[in-house]
Amino acid sequence: MIERILLSIKQLPAFPATVQKVSELLRNEDYDVNAVVNVIKYDQGITANILKISNSAYFGVRQKIRSIHDAVIYLGQKNLLRALQTASVGRIFSKGTAGYGMKTRELWGHSVAVALMSQIVSRRIARREDATLYTAALLHDVGKLIMGEYVQESSQRIFALMESGKYSFLEAEEAVIGINHAELGGRVAVYWNFPPEIHDAIAYHHRPDRILSGDAMIPSLVYIADQFCLMMGIDGGMDGLAHRGISEVMHKYGLKEKDLEQSMLALYDELEQADELLRIVN
Amino acid sequence: MNFMGDVIIGISDFNCSRKPDDVLVTYALGSCIAVVVFDPVAMVGGMLHFMLPDSTLDKNKASASPAMFADTGIPLLFKSCYALGAEKRRMIVKIAGGASILNDGDYFRIGQKNITAVRKIFWKNNVMIDGEDTGQNYNRTVRLQIADGKCLVRTSGGVVKEL
Numbered sequence: 001m002i003e004r005i006l007l008s009i010k011q012l013p014a015f016p017a018t019v020q021k022v023s024e025l026l027r028n029e030d031y032d033v034n035a036v037v038n039v040i041k042y043d044q045g046i047t048a049n050i051l052k053i054s055n056s057a058y059f060g061v062r063q064k065i066r067s068i069h070d071a072v073i074y075l076g077q078k079n080l081l082r083a084l085q086t087a088s089v090g091r092i093f094s095k096g097t098a099g100y101g102m103k104t105r106e107l108w109g110h111s112v113a114v115a116l117m118s119q120i121v122s123r124r125i126a127r128r129e130d131a132t133l134y135t136a137a138l139l140h141d142v143g144k145l146i147m148g149e150y151v152q153e154s155s156q157r158i159f160a161l162m163e164s165g166k167y168s169f170l171e172a173e174e175a176v177i178g179i180n181h182a183e184l185g186g187r188v189a190v191y192w193n194f195p196p197e198i199h200d201a202i203a204y205h206h207r208p209d210r211i212l213s214g215d216a217m218i219p220s221l222v223y224i225a226d227q228f229c230l231m232m233g234i235d236g237g238m239d240g241l242a243h244r245g246i247s248e249v250m251h252k253y254g255l256k257e258k259d260l261e262q263s264m265l266a267l268y269d270e271l272e273q274a275d276e277l278l279r280i281v282n
Numbered sequence: 283m284n285f286m287g288d289v290i291i292g293i294s295d296f297n298c299s300r301k302p303d304d305v306l307v308t309y310a311l312g313s314c315i316a317v318v319v320f321d322p323v324a325m326v327g328g329m330l331h332f333m334l335p336d337s338t339l340d341k342n343k344a345s346a347s348p349a350m351f352a353d354t355g356i357p358l359l360f361k362s363c364y365a366l367g368a369e370k371r372r373m374i375v376k377i378a379g380g381a382s383i384l385n386d387g388d389y390f391r392i393g394q395k396n397i398t399a400v401r402k403i404f405w406k407n408n409v410m411i412d413g414e415d416t417g418q419n420y421n422r423t424v425r426l427q428i429a430d431g432k433c434l435v436r437t438s439g440g441v442v443k444e445l
Contacts, residue, residue, distance in 0.1 A: 159439040162420075168384055227383065231392050232333065233293065233312035233421060240420035240438045241312060241381045245389030260390050261339050268294060268333070268350070 049087030099148030143185030311379035335399030
């Protein structure tokens with residue numbers, strides 16, 4: 001089974017080059033609006049998604065956005081990039097199968113929640129938001145999209161192992177399928193030529209303690225954001241809370257229980273405003 | 283799956299009913315807890331899905347959404363059921379949820395804190411908990427049928443049991 005799963009990575013669409021191109025253009029403070037519009041317009045799927053989400057209360061733009069040109073002007077650098085990332089990853093989810101008894105839209109809902117939570121936690125710890133972290137968080141469960149079609153018959157066995165209390169969800173996946181969804185997501189990141197921090201954030205999003213080299217900040221924040229969302233019941237499938245708690249990560253960033261509780265309140269508010277982001281995947 | 287008559291209770295939300303066709307449902311309880319009450323004489327039921335134990339965390343939030351916290355949500359749930367004719371002495375009380383992450387004693391345990399908060403509130407108010415499915419590390423969906431007061435808990439693995 002594992003060979004078949006790994007082969008199916010190659011059937012994934014390429015990660016939209018639009019994101020990379022626009023990021024580069026936006027790096028210049030005086031970016032050329034028309035140049036950005038022309039890059040985005042070239043991709044119809046992404047254009048449609050951006051128009052669906054640009055008027056979301058989450059971005060807080062007062063003017064009505066009716067075209068990509070409006071979006072580029074009114075969203076501003078940070079929100080334009082965020083809308084573009086969300087729109088692009090949403091396209092990939094639209095074409096996938098979530099598996100584990102859940103609908104793709106539910107896995108997307110979890111992914112968006114983790115992405116929003118990653119920024120909430122980043123603001124607390126580092127006093128800033130982080131675009132790379134946002135992408136990594138949005139994609140952390142991409143392995144489940146690949147695994148989706150293969151796990152239907154395995155899910156009962158995975159659940160039985162978890163129920164024994166001796167296996168985390170990840171360990172049960174490894175025992176039954178031979179690979180876990182995080183590691184598989186890491187292979188997808190390699191296929192898409194993502195930078196190491198996004199690769200590590202996806203591949204180690206349940207075990208950031210296993211990262212041996214490099215800066216583990218982004219993977220750790222994805223881990224934390226994911227755990228916080230799982231506790232709120234915004235889940236990514238049948239795993240529930242069957243994950244290993246790694247308290248050293250919390251200590252490393254000085255997070256206290258109160259930070260967790262306040263982050264939950266913040267996410268609750270943000271999700272109420274982010275409805276349009278959730279609705280781009282059916 | 284939703285059916286006609288399903289009344290969905292979101293996170294930090296509550297509802298009460300005495301319509302026999304209604305089924306109160308809450309999905310995906312992680313560390314959150316569902317408090318389910320039913321008066322078998324008045325045939326009134328209610329459900330609360332609270333997120334955190336203690337409203338002192340954020341007073342403004344607590345007054346805007348009292349169902350978010352155990353200490354503000356539980357009194358609200360009971361009072362709303364009284365308004366429909368329920369009486370405290372007849373109310374059957376059940377709780378579900380409060381899951382925690384696996385085996386790290388030092389890790390945040392919101393689930394455990396939520397369980398302790400509910401038990402303490404009921405103990406102080408002389409209310410017995412008649413049924414409980416809490417803790418562990420799986421998510422739960424809870425349904426309360428107003429027609430007969432039956433309370434069903436479904437785990438993320440698909441097992442359904444009556445509380």
